[in-house]
Amino acid sequence: MPDIEVRDARREDAAELAELLNAIIARGGTTALEDPFTPERLADAYIDGPDTLCCFVAVDRVTGRIEGFQALGRYAGLPLDVGDIGTFARLGGTQQGTGSALFAATRDRAVELGLAAINATIRADNAGGLAFYAGQGFQDASITPAVPLKDGSRVDRVNKRFALKPA
Numbered sequence: 001m002p003d004i005e006v007r008d009a010r011r012e013d014a015a016e017l018a019e020l021l022n023a024i025i026a027r028g029g030t031t032a033l034e035d036p037f038t039p040e041r042l043a044d045a046y047i048d049g050p051d052t053l054c055c056f057v058a059v060d061r062v063t064g065r066i067e068g069f070q071a072l073g074r075y076a077g078l079p080l081d082v083g084d085i086g087t088f089a090r091l092g093g094t095q096q097g098t099g100s101a102l103f104a105a106t107r108d109r110a111v112e113l114g115l116a117a118i119n120a121t122i123r124a125d126n127a128g129g130l131a132f133y134a135g136q137g138f139q140d141a142s143i144t145p146a147v148p149l150k151d152g153s154r155v156d157r158v159n160k161r162f163a164l165k166p167a
Contacts, residue, residue, distance in 0.1 A: 009055035014039035030126045046071040054109045058098045070102035081116040124156035
């Protein structure tokens with residue numbers, strides 16, 4: 001496992017984060033995202049846009065390379081005290097503790113922000129993503145059936161919640 005430092009994402013990280021995320025999108029099969037990101041679009045969506053609550057990067061202390069990032073933001077349809085999370089790890093870098101390190105920082109920031117819960121929406125065919133969020137303590141909340149992809153296929157979305165405050 002690499003020696004990871006977690007820090008707040010900065011706009012100057014956007015090009016590297018776009019490259020990381022675009023590789024995941026190009027591979028397909030795990031993210032609901034289907035259109036590549038420019039650095040500017042990525043920064044607006046995940047780093048410092050109006051709906052962004054926080055975004056952290058995991059940086060390998062030896063190489064300086066960003067191994068993953070996690071963003072928490074507002075999402076239409078969710079209550080204002082529920083943040084929506086997205087986690088992206090560099091291809092080939094999963095199972096190295098990057099996601100867990102990122103989630104510790106995100107969870108702490110969500111508590112500081114006074115949120116009641118964190119929502120994660122995962123493609124039902126993304127076994128790794130479902131396992132990751134379950135391992136962090138997220139509980140199944142609902143299923144959104146048969147969400148269409150650009151190619152016309154349909155994939156369920158599993159909505160999971162992590163409670164930050166007692167219900």
